[in-house]
Amino acid sequence: MIDTHAHLDLADFDHDRKDLFIKMREQGITGAIIPGINELQWQKQIAVATEFNCYFALGIHPWYIPTNLEKSLTLLEQKISKYQGNDYFVALGECGLDKLKPDFTMQLELLSGQLELANQFNLPVIMHGVKCHQELCSLLAKYPNSKGGVIHGFYGGPELAKRYIDLGYKLGIGGLLMNPNAKKLRKTIIEIDIKHFLIETDSPSMTPFNATEKRNTPLQIPNFITEIADLQKKTTVFILERLNENASQLFEL
Numbered sequence: 001m002i003d004t005h006a007h008l009d010l011a012d013f014d015h016d017r018k019d020l021f022i023k024m025r026e027q028g029i030t031g032a033i034i035p036g037i038n039e040l041q042w043q044k045q046i047a048v049a050t051e052f053n054c055y056f057a058l059g060i061h062p063w064y065i066p067t068n069l070e071k072s073l074t075l076l077e078q079k080i081s082k083y084q085g086n087d088y089f090v091a092l093g094e095c096g097l098d099k100l101k102p103d104f105t106m107q108l109e110l111l112s113g114q115l116e117l118a119n120q121f122n123l124p125v126i127m128h129g130v131k132c133h134q135e136l137c138s139l140l141a142k143y144p145n146s147k148g149g150v151i152h153g154f155y156g157g158p159e160l161a162k163r164y165i166d167l168g169y170k171l172g173i174g175g176l177l178m179n180p181n182a183k184k185l186r187k188t189i190i191e192i193d194i195k196h197f198l199i200e201t202d203s204p205s206m207t208p209f210n211a212t213e214k215r216n217t218p219l220q221i222p223n224f225i226t227e228i229a230d231l232q233k234k235t236t237v238f239i240l241e242r243l244n245e246n247a248s249q250l251f252e253l
């Protein structure tokens with residue numbers, strides 16, 4: 001099994017990254033997809049992915065709006081060209097929209113540019129969407145992507161889930177599902193077919209409410225799988241197999 005969304009390149013992991021990967025592999029977590037966040041981080045991100053045999057995506061996160069959009073999109077295009085065909089390079093992202101962060105107009109422009117690049121290079125997309133579902137759904141409809149993608153860190157109810165599924169996207173399920181108060185999300189997991197989900201942690205963020213360590217890590221993944229199995233009344237083996245299939249299919253792993 002892999003964690004389909006973990007920022008293992010960030011400095012939070014610099015002091016114990018090797019140990020963490022040893023522990024992950026002891027638990028059967030063979031790796032992760034490390035999403036891109038901005039041009040300053042791509043180099044370290046790819047170095048970490050290479051050292052630890054992880055998959056990676058390239059993109060610009062909406063929290064890191066560049067000062068020169070056009071220049072950054074050109075850099076992204078060049079970087080993607082360079083890694084196109086590399087077995088470990090699997091998607092465009094992380095990109096998206098976040099109403100809780102500034103420069104929403106710039107965010108829209110940056111995302112449009114990245115959705116165009118995804119189509120140009122025939123890549124699935126790793127999407128961050130917070131409090132902007134109307135705008136995000138319209139953009140995804142405007143730039144249909146035959147490879148699809150994932151709405152990572154999904155927190156909505158079944159209605160919203162179906163809108164994204166109809167647009168060709170899967171839903172990234174993470175630590176929020178462990179919170180009994182996350183009623184909408186837990187309803188989604190009960191009602192929606194497992195084939196639409198991916199499993200992820202968003203480490204080091206999104207630490208589950210009941211975790212002992214403040215920093216989130218991929219070691220949480222088995223707990224999430226047990227919780228989904230309980231909610232869907234299936235065995236953990238069944239859930240794990242489906243989730244592996246979904247990730248392999250979307251990212252062509």
Ligand SMILES: [Zn+2]
Binds near residue numbers: 094
């Ligand atoms: Zn992320």
